[in-house]
Amino acid sequence: MTNAIHWPEWVPVAGHQLRVSGVHFDTLRIQGVRGEQVAARLVAEADGDAGPVICEATGFRWMYFLVAPGTAKDHTWPLGVQRFGTPRTVTYIGVPALAGNTWPLLWYSEPTPTAPYVAPAHLLAVLDLVSPSAS
Incomplete structure (x- = not known):
């Protein structure tokens, strides 16, 4: 994980806060092992600078990719990828602070000045390589 000093205004100073997807970012959510594999490959291919990916460490172990x-909406996402940020629905996403106790949310990959968001085209390319049966 890259620890560059970059604190977007939508990231809370402490703990975690809910943010409306579609305002500061759109969100793509993938469950369980598949989400973890996609995140790991995305970060590895970006040399640790993949953009913001949030991990929910309990329950379904969701991975949230912030674009x-x-x-x-500009892309067709495969089955198993949930998209949030459309004007028709309001969805709140938990965003953890960059430091301190943020359980059960944590940064798998932090936003940085060079990668303030995950690149949708790169995420799609990685999704094509990670089998949906991995979840």
Whole structure:
């Protein structure tokens, strides 16, 4: 994980807070092992600078990939990928602080000045390589 000093205004100073997807970012959510595999490959291919990916450490172990606002709708996402950030629905995403106790949310990959968001095209390419049966 890259620990560059970059604190977007939508990231809380402490703990975690809910943010509306579609305002500061759009969100793509993938469950369990498949989400973890996609995140690991995305980060590895980006040399640790993949953009913001949030991990929910309990329950279904969701991975949340934050892309630039308005960009999630520009792509056709495969089965198993949930998209949030459409004007028709309001979805709140838990965003952890960059430091301190944020359980059960944590940063798998932090936003940085060079990668403030996950690149949707790169995420799609990685999704093509990770089998949906892995979840």
